Amino acid sequence: xxxxxVMVNGLPGSMAQTVAQQILQDERFKLLPYxxxxxxxxxxxxTVETTALELIAPDKRESRIAQIKQSEGPFLTxxxxxxxxxxxxxxxxxxxxxxxxxxxTGGDRSLLEQTVRSSSIAAVIAPNMAxxxxxxxxxxxxxxxxxxxxxxxxxxxxxxxxxxxKADTSGTAKAVVRYFNKLGIPFAEExxxxxxxxxxxxxxxxxPEKYLSGHGWHTYTLVSPDSTxxxxxxxxxxxxxxxxxxxxxxxxxxxxKITAAEKARVYSMIDVLRGV
Amino acid sequence: xxxxxVMVNGLPGSMAQTVAQQILQDERFKLLPYxxxxxxxxxxxxTVETTALELIAPDKRESRIAQIKQSEGPFLTxxxxxxxxxxxxxxxxxxxxxxxxxxxTGGDRSLLEQTVRSSSIAAVIAPNMAxxxxxxxxxxxxxxxxxxxxxxxxxxxxxxxxxxxKADTSGTAKAVVRYFNKLGIPFAEExxxxxxxxxxxxxxxxxPEKYLSGHGWHTYTLVSPDSTxxxxxxxxxxxxxxxxxxxxxxxxxxxxKITAAEKARVYSMIDVLRGV
Numbered sequence: 001x002x003x004x005x006v007m008v009n010g011l012p013g014s015m016a017q018t019v020a021q022q023i024l025q026d027e028r029f030k031l032l033p034y035x036x037x038x039x040x041x042x043x044x045x046x047t048v049e050t051t052a053l054e055l056i057a058p059d060k061r062e063s064r065i066a067q068i069k070q071s072e073g074p075f076l077t078x079x080x081x082x083x084x085x086x087x088x089x090x091x092x093x094x095x096x097x098x099x100x101x102x103x104x105t106g107g108d109r110s111l112l113e114q115t116v117r118s119s120s121i122a123a124v125i126a127p128n129m130a131x132x133x134x135x136x137x138x139x140x141x142x143x144x145x146x147x148x149x150x151x152x153x154x155x156x157x158x159x160x161x162x163x164x165x166k167a168d169t170s171g172t173a174k175a176v177v178r179y180f181n182k183l184g185i186p187f188a189e190e191x192x193x194x195x196x197x198x199x200x201x202x203x204x205x206x207x208p209e210k211y212l213s214g215h216g217w218h219t220y221t222l223v224s225p226d227s228t229x230x231x232x233x234x235x236x237x238x239x240x241x242x243x244x245x246x247x248x249x250x251x252x253x254x255x256x257k258i259t260a261a262e263k264a265r266v267y268s269m270i271d272v273l274r275g276v
Numbered sequence: 277x278x279x280x281x282v283m284v285n286g287l288p289g290s291m292a293q294t295v296a297q298q299i300l301q302d303e304r305f306k307l308l309p310y311x312x313x314x315x316x317x318x319x320x321x322x323t324v325e326t327t328a329l330e331l332i333a334p335d336k337r338e339s340r341i342a343q344i345k346q347s348e349g350p351f352l353t354x355x356x357x358x359x360x361x362x363x364x365x366x367x368x369x370x371x372x373x374x375x376x377x378x379x380x381t382g383g384d385r386s387l388l389e390q391t392v393r394s395s396s397i398a399a400v401i402a403p404n405m406a407x408x409x410x411x412x413x414x415x416x417x418x419x420x421x422x423x424x425x426x427x428x429x430x431x432x433x434x435x436x437x438x439x440x441x442k443a444d445t446s447g448t449a450k451a452v453v454r455y456f457n458k459l460g461i462p463f464a465e466e467x468x469x470x471x472x473x474x475x476x477x478x479x480x481x482x483x484p485e486k487y488l489s490g491h492g493w494h495t496y497t498l499v500s501p502d503s504t505x506x507x508x509x510x511x512x513x514x515x516x517x518x519x520x521x522x523x524x525x526x527x528x529x530x531x532x533k534i535t536a537a538e539k540a541r542v543y544s545m546i547d548v549l550r551g552v
Contacts, residue, residue: 132500132507135426139415147549150411211504224408228487228517231408232510241504273423 003030004255005075007068007098009089011035011053012046015103015240016080020048022244028252032075034068036061036089038082065096074258076251079104087111094119099258101250103129103243113266122262124254126269128172129246133235134269137175144182152184153225161195161205161217169194172235173218180220211238246272279306280531281351283344283374285365287311287329288322291379291516292356296324298520304528308351310344312337312365314358341372350534352527355380363387370395375534377526379405379519389542398538400530402545404448405522409511410545413451420458428460429501437471437481437493445470448511449494456496487514522548 006023008031010016016035023029035046037055046053056064069075077098079089083106090112093100101124102112109125116123128134143150158177160170173192180187201207207215215238222231246269253272257265282299284307286292292311299305311322313331322329332340345351353374355365359382366388369376377400378388385401392399404410419426434453436446449468456463471493477483483491491514498507522545529548533541 130505132426132430132498132505135419135423136507138423139419142418143411143415147411147414148551150408150549154408222408224518224521226517228514229406229408230510230512231412232508234506234508234510236506238504241502242500245500273426275424 004028004251005030005032005072006078006251007032007034007036007075008078008080009036010080010082010104011037011048011055012041012043013080013082015243016078017048018240018244019078019080019103019247020051020053022241022248024049024051026248029248032068032072034064036065036081038085061092062096065098069096076100076254076258078247078251080247083107087115090115090123093123094121097121099123099254101247101254102126103247116266117264120263122254122257122265122267124250124267124269124272126246126250126272128269129243129250130237131246131249131269131273132242133172133237134246135273136233136235137172137179138270138273140176140179144179148182149184151180151222151231154185154222154229154231155225156180156185156187157193157219157221158187158191159193159195159217159219161201161207161215163213163215164196164198166196170216170218172216176218176220185222208238214239280304280527281306281308281348282354282527283308283310283312283351284354284356285312286356286358286380287313287324287331288317288319289356289358291519292354293324294516294520295354295356295379295523296327296329298517298524300325300327302524305524308344308348310340312341312357314361337368338372341374345372352376352530352534354523354527356523359383363391366391366399369399370397373397375399375530377405377523377530378402379523392542393540396539398530398533398541398543400526400543400545400548402522402526402548404545405519405526406513407522407525407545407549408518409448409513410522411549412509412511413448413455414546414549416452416455420455424458425460427456427498427507430461430498430505430507431501432456432461432463433469433495433497434463434467435469435471435493435495437477437483437491439489439491440472440474442472446492446494448492452494452496461498484514490515 008016008020023031033053035053039058044055077100080103086104086107099121105127160173169192174189177189198212217236220233250272284292284296299307309329311329315334320331353376356379362380362383375397381403436449445468450465453465474488493512495510526548
């Protein structure tokens, strides 16, 4: 298998750093020592592990990318930048012929897909790069579509815990509520219990101290009307590594698609999961 | 909606009793005061709640069923008898034109289906009547078929607890192991942790005392290679009510099929779940 060359854009941002680290540690990949960065970034260099990278400011990216393409040959791009940059970056990637994995959320998503579909490149676009969580949601969606009313009469409790700064309710939990609604449970998003207090997170949930600042824990509990049956589904994520791992899977998937000469195609994480 | 008339066979057996009780409590059904029973049963009567039922011994069933059909009109049958009676009972139901839900396990299952398919009746045949457990297994099967390798690298622990008398490993847990194998985890059936000690069940798992003699608790725990991600799926069943509830759902489903004049058809619990 050929080594997959990747440029991670969005350094020195923390998600971009986590992805760059995992790429450095994985022999299936080669990290290119460059990263497109935002206009607010003053530094022109940054270090991931022991690798020094050049941070490329917006006004220099067109000329630098042309040079890098010449010296490195074809490569893939992973975008962990900023919601406000999503559409402009996609335009840039499409114009330069850089296939990309878009790990950044926000922006105009339908325009984003349209940009790729009218270009000559392929891209993986996913609002959630955590492969196993996406798989769990797909299982729930399958049940909701095929077994409506399966949990009719059951009571439901949903608890989610995230770092103190997160103001809104977990998007994953809200999506799962919609599946449970189809499964026969009239549960409102507002009934999701949000835990944001680090003391409770540590003492009651047992979340490790180092992850108080970055975690996503979810538990769904179903109890039958006569209380004799209890189902519980839990997915607890600490830190960002699961998203980086999913990004690497998406990059390998995209690399296969490029080899197969796919163009103007948008893939989702479900496509990556299916692996076809 | 017409009331569905049901004869529950296998009284005074405990599963048949649980089903008969739930039928008595549900106004969508009418319990016929008769039950086919085995040759070893001495009694000719039995009481469920306050309803007295006639127990019909094998040598009298042909003539009694003919009389009952004449007096009651069409009715459905739920079979909770004995593995050794499964095939002979199915023959009898098919010959007498009694559509049935087969809740009894064992016997020659492929012959059982064949018997129905070459008859003029329809039947629901399910080794597991717990609708929500069947639904959970279907979700796992969907993931296994569509997202092979989803949990590659994850470690897996499976713990199941059942009443002291149960010698073999949970069949549900073994089925779920096969799905996890497809999902990328090389886990052997023998690694399933079986708990059969009532003391541990009470103190460590917190199983209520009244259910120590009849329960099926299952927990599947998945941990990512770097330990940052944890998934846990639990389904805990106390007593037999979930199976009785599923039997009632299967009876309603079968009643609709009879109304639609379906014949020579075998339905599974998945069909009941789909409701189509």
